[in-house]
Amino acid sequence: MAMTLEEFTKKSEGIRRNFRKGQTKPAEIVVGMGTCGVAAGAQDVYDTLINEIKRLDLAVTVTPVGCIGMCEQETLVDVVREGQGRVTYGRMTPEKMKRVLQEHVIGGRVVEDLVVGNLEGDEEQPYPGLDFYRKQKRWVLNKCGFLDPEKMEEYLGYGGYQGLVKALSEMTPEQVIEEVKKSGLRGRGGAGFPTGTKWEFARKSPGNKKYIICNADEGDPGAYMDRSVLEGDPHAVIEGMIIGAYAIGANEGYIYVRAEYPLAVHRLEIAIKQAEEWGLLGDRILGTEFGFHLHIKQGAGAFVCGEETALMASIEGERGMPRTRPPFPAQKGLWGKPSNINNVETFANIPLIIRNGGAWYASVGTEKSKGTKVFALTGKIANTGLVEVPMGITMREIIYDIGGGIKDGKRFKAVQIGGPSGGCLPESLLDTPIDYDSLTQAGAIMGSGGLVVLDEETCMVDLARFFMSFAASESCGKCTPCREGTKRMLEILTKITEGKAVMEDLDKLEHLALVVKDASLCGLGQTAPNPVLTTLRYFHHEYEAHISEKKCPAGVCQSLIKYQVIPEKCTACGKCQRACPVGAITGKGREIRFIEIDRCIKCGACYAACPFDAIAKV
Amino acid sequence: MSGHDNTEAKSRGIEDILTGYQGRPGALIPVLQETQEVFGYLSRENMEKIAGALHIPFSKVYGVATFYAQFHLKPRGRNIIRVCLGTACHVRGGEKILDAVSKELNIKPGETTKDLQFTLERVACLGACGLAPTLMVNNETHGRMKPENVPALIQNYRGRDREETAVH
Numbered sequence: 001m002a003m004t005l006e007e008f009t010k011k012s013e014g015i016r017r018n019f020r021k022g023q024t025k026p027a028e029i030v031v032g033m034g035t036c037g038v039a040a041g042a043q044d045v046y047d048t049l050i051n052e053i054k055r056l057d058l059a060v061t062v063t064p065v066g067c068i069g070m071c072e073q074e075t076l077v078d079v080v081r082e083g084q085g086r087v088t089y090g091r092m093t094p095e096k097m098k099r100v101l102q103e104h105v106i107g108g109r110v111v112e113d114l115v116v117g118n119l120e121g122d123e124e125q126p127y128p129g130l131d132f133y134r135k136q137k138r139w140v141l142n143k144c145g146f147l148d149p150e151k152m153e154e155y156l157g158y159g160g161y162q163g164l165v166k167a168l169s170e171m172t173p174e175q176v177i178e179e180v181k182k183s184g185l186r187g188r189g190g191a192g193f194p195t196g197t198k199w200e201f202a203r204k205s206p207g208n209k210k211y212i213i214c215n216a217d218e219g220d221p222g223a224y225m226d227r228s229v230l231e232g233d234p235h236a237v238i239e240g241m242i243i244g245a246y247a248i249g250a251n252e253g254y255i256y257v258r259a260e261y262p263l264a265v266h267r268l269e270i271a272i273k274q275a276e277e278w279g280l281l282g283d284r285i286l287g288t289e290f291g292f293h294l295h296i297k298q299g300a301g302a303f304v305c306g307e308e309t310a311l312m313a314s315i316e317g318e319r320g321m322p323r324t325r326p327p328f329p330a331q332k333g334l335w336g337k338p339s340n341i342n343n344v345e346t347f348a349n350i351p352l353i354i355r356n357g358g359a360w361y362a363s364v365g366t367e368k369s370k371g372t373k374v375f376a377l378t379g380k381i382a383n384t385g386l387v388e389v390p391m392g393i394t395m396r397e398i399i400y401d402i403g404g405g406i407k408d409g410k411r412f413k414a415v416q417i418g419g420p421s422g423g424c425l426p427e428s429l430l431d432t433p434i435d436y437d438s439l440t441q442a443g444a445i446m447g448s449g450g451l452v453v454l455d456e457e458t459c460m461v462d463l464a465r466f467f468m469s470f471a472a473s474e475s476c477g478k479c480t481p482c483r484e485g486t487k488r489m490l491e492i493l494t495k496i497t498e499g500k501a502v503m504e505d506l507d508k509l510e511h512l513a514l515v516v517k518d519a520s521l522c523g524l525g526q527t528a529p530n531p532v533l534t535t536l537r538y539f540h541h542e543y544e545a546h547i548s549e550k551k552c553p554a555g556v557c558q559s560l561i562k563y564q565v566i567p568e569k570c571t572a573c574g575k576c577q578r579a580c581p582v583g584a585i586t587g588k589g590r591e592i593r594f595i596e597i598d599r600c601i602k603c604g605a606c607y608a609a610c611p612f613d614a615i616a617k618v
Numbered sequence: 619m620s621g622h623d624n625t626e627a628k629s630r631g632i633e634d635i636l637t638g639y640q641g642r643p644g645a646l647i648p649v650l651q652e653t654q655e656v657f658g659y660l661s662r663e664n665m666e667k668i669a670g671a672l673h674i675p676f677s678k679v680y681g682v683a684t685f686y687a688q689f690h691l692k693p694r695g696r697n698i699i700r701v702c703l704g705t706a707c708h709v710r711g712g713e714k715i716l717d718a719v720s721k722e723l724n725i726k727p728g729e730t731t732k733d734l735q736f737t738l739e740r741v742a743c744l745g746a747c748g749l750a751p752t753l754m755v756n757n758e759t760h761g762r763m764k765p766e767n768v769p770a771l772i773q774n775y776r777g778r779d780r781e782e783t784a785v786h
Contacts, residue, residue, distance in 0.1 A: 039746045039761035071748020074761070221704030224745035259651075259688055260744060262757045300647055301687030303742065317646035319685040335643065378706035378747035385748055416705060450747075452705045466708055470742060476685075603717075 002279040004287035005169050012156045012165075019157035027060045027105050030078035030086075032145060034067035034231045035263050036224075040074035041093065048094035049077075052101055060105060066232020068145025069386035070132060073116050079104050088127070090116035123158075132383050135401050137364065137390045139372045140348045144232030144386075149267050152274040155235040161280060163351035167243050168288055171354075176247040177203060180350065182358030184370030189215055189306070189343030190418065190447040191523070192369070192436035198340060201330035202248040205338035210250040213334065213341040214241055215311060216257035216264070219303040220419030221470065223450035225374040226344035228386050230257065230264035233348070234271035238294065240347030242280065243354055245292040248340050252293050256311050259298045268296055303420075303474035307522045308341040310476065321478045322522035343448065345374055365391035369435035379416070379452040380407045389434065396430040399453060410455040413554075414539070418447025420467045420474075421527030423534030424460060443534045445527065459556035460539040461546055464532050465493040471528035482525030485516035489532060496543060497557040499550040506543055510536055555617040558602045562618050567592050569614035576606035576615060631656050632664050636671040645672060646682055650689055659690045695730045695737035697775045699723075699755050704743030706750040715751050716740060718765035722772055735776060 003011065031037070031046050046064065053060060070076060073090030079100060080086045087110055089100055096114055103111050117127040123142045127133040138144075147154040155161070167176050181196030202210060214237060218226040230237060241253055257265055272294055275281040283291040297315050304310045305320040312334045314320040333339025349371060353361045362370045369391040375398065378384050382404035389398060395415060399405065406412050414424040423444030425432065432438050436446050454463065472486040492509045495501040513529035513536075520526045536543065545551050552560040565576075570592045577585040577593060584599035585606060595606065595615075607615045635652050639645040649672065653664055660683050669676040683689045701716040716738075720726060723736050730737040746752045749761025755775050763771075 035744075035759050036746050036748050036761065039749050039752060039759035074749065218745060219742065221708075221743035222706050222747050223743070224747055227745040258745075260741065260754075297644075297648075298651060300651065300689065302685065314647065315644055317644040317682070319682055376747055378750060379709050384706075384750075419705065450705065452709065452747075454709060458709050463705075463709075466705070474742075604714075 028080040032076040033064040042075040066144045067228045071385040086119035163354035179358045183353045183361035188345035202340040211339040212250040212253040214255040240350035304476045380455040381453040416452040418445040426538040459554035460535045467531040479521035481519040498559040579605040579609035700741040701753045702744040706747035710750040712751040718768040
């Protein structure tokens with residue numbers, strides 16, 4: 001199907017003109033089939049739907065789509081019916097699906113008690129009626145949840161590959177770079193290096209063999225923005241990469257994706273094959289002189305491979321260890337050739353910038369951080385989900401206006417941003433605007449976009465220990481400060497959570513953290529102390545309580561808590577006794593129960609089992 | 619595929635895998651990945667054959683195989699259960715899910731049941747944080763887990779294996 005630029009333009013215009021015409025007659029059903037949706041049971045809902053449609057012989061279209069972002073409400077199913085708009089149903093099950101099919105699709109009556117919202121807006125802000133979407137600006141996620149990610153025609157129908165056509169037909173590589181520079185786009189992987197400048201280095205670097213690489217090794221625990229984009233709109237990333245390859249002069253590229261993301265790998269494989277069939281990948285793309293070949297490399301499970309030089313070592317088949325810089329990848333990267341690495345979200349922004357212009361993109365955001373940023377909003381928050389917001393919005397707006405505040409009426413304690421490389425920010429910093437520089441100043445980093453909200457039941461020392469145990473086990477071992485420093489910090493943190501530390505340990509911890517930050521070879525080690533440093537800075541009193549009072553204020557650290565029955569509340573129902581795995585609870589019949597401290601293993605089973613809140617953690 | 623003993627078929631298998639990769643740069647990791655997919659783990663014998671065919675020292679093959687969390691040097695179960703202990707799962711009780719699975723199968727994380735039915739592993743993040751706590755059995759992710767739902771979930775996979783539950 002090799003086509004010239006003109007033929008391709010004509011063909012995709014035709015697809016756009018007739019896109020989805022007649023598909024909603026009599027009805028179209030859209031099912032969210034990202035990993036989150038499937039994890040919540042979307043496959044069963046989908047199978048039920050298909051079987052029922054066959055059984056009832058209905059003429060409806062079923063479209064599987066990627067994630068629209070409302071993870072809290074998964075499984076999501078939309079029904080589009082002529083004259084009734086698009087209605088979204090949440091927390092669907094096969095039984096509820098049958099009901100919706102009968103009452104709404106066949107009967108024409110919306111099943112009000114299952115409705116999450118009416119999709120009345122556009123792709124940028126699909127649900128004007130829902131607080132979750134009101135402050136969002138969905139540019140990168142624009143088509144996630146709208147198009148079928150396994151069909152090229154769907155992406156073209158939404159205007160896909162127009163950015164590439166524009167770049168190839170109207171712009172020189174230098175002009176493409178200029179446009180990206182004008183947009184102010186900075187690397188969405190976390191560090192925030194200006195993308196246009198990075199491309200310029202690679203462009204100017206001498207050599208006729210260059211590589212472009214997409215970093216989809218999303219290893220930060222608590223982050224899944226890249227997975228959602230790859231699953232929901234894979235062609236957007238591929239289009240961004242082809243434009244990038246044209247700009248820097250690369251003819252070969254890799255997408256380095258986590259093996260833990262099988263669905264993303266599967267959809268990328270399909271998308272690459274389609275792009276090859278349509279002549280958008282390969283030699284002489286759309287009849288031009290420019291050729292570009294794209295491969296997928298599956299990561300093998302090493303967090304450090306998110307670091308660009310380690311990632312390149314991994315593609316080469318080596319252990320994923322970072323290299324010293326300079327030379328920078330733009331000078332000497334993959335197999336010694338000039339290379340350029342960008343993150344998934346960065347590439348997904350490129351087609352928009354080229355299509356709409358850098359000035360358009362730069363109209364949103366703050367002075368030094370432009371455009372939008374996707375966050376994975378998780379933890380103890382009412383509405384978990386994938387959100388895309390304009391740069392400059394405050395943390396408070398994201399947590400309260402979009403996220404609906406803290407789950408179960410608990411109190412906010414902190415928000416963790418940037419994963420193991422980031423930091424924990426307290427309530428007093430909630431009005432910090434989301435931009436690269438403000439976050440760095442607060443001791444955190446933008447990171448790739450994980451936002452984990454923590455409430456009063458989270459122990460900040462335990463959390464710092466959690467991240468340090470992650471960093472220590474993921475440290476590649478090449479440089480001493482990171483290899484040894486993370487382990488020693490973990491030991492101190494463990495001592496604190498076990499109530500065995502003394503106050504001098506806190507000074508030692510801080511000193512060590514600063515050394516590791518300054519002296520480590522790569523980003524992993526340089527940022528690994530951030531969770532420790534920010535919790536020491538903003539939650540010092542919690543460390544002190546663990547050390548001097550031997551108490552864990554949040555009731556998390558097992559060595560420092562005891563379970564006790566509150567006699568006034570106990571109704572002698574005996575549920576705790578049956579739940580206790582070690583028989584540590586005594587009392588018979590109508591007697592108030594008693595927990596024998598010596599036998600208690602502090603598993604918390606009684607605490608969870610008691611229906612009267614009669615068991616306390618002290 | 620793993621857990622069956624058919625040495626002859628396996629020895630043909632490794633050669634088949636290798637022919638596709640000889641002379642290609644950066645082949646080591648994909649070869650190890652494919653070998654593990656077919657055999658379930660990386661035996662010393664297979665790693666030695668890989669070293670020979672790709673003309674690299676055995677020490678390097680071993681170094682790479684032990685560097686990445688994905689590779690396993692011991693036989694693994696027909697079903698792989700990976701309990702997520704990422705940040706969101708950690709604060710929403712992922713450890714309790716891990717304990718429940720561990721108790722149900724009577725093995726510790728990193729171990730395989732005697733009947734080779736299940737291997738239990740911890741994983742840093744599955745990227746389904748919105749549904750925390752989560753776990754993955756083979757290629758299927760399960761969200762909003764509760765310790766009491768673990769036995770039924772495991773029962774559902776007993777007697778199946780990961781080939782049947784692959785994504786496609």
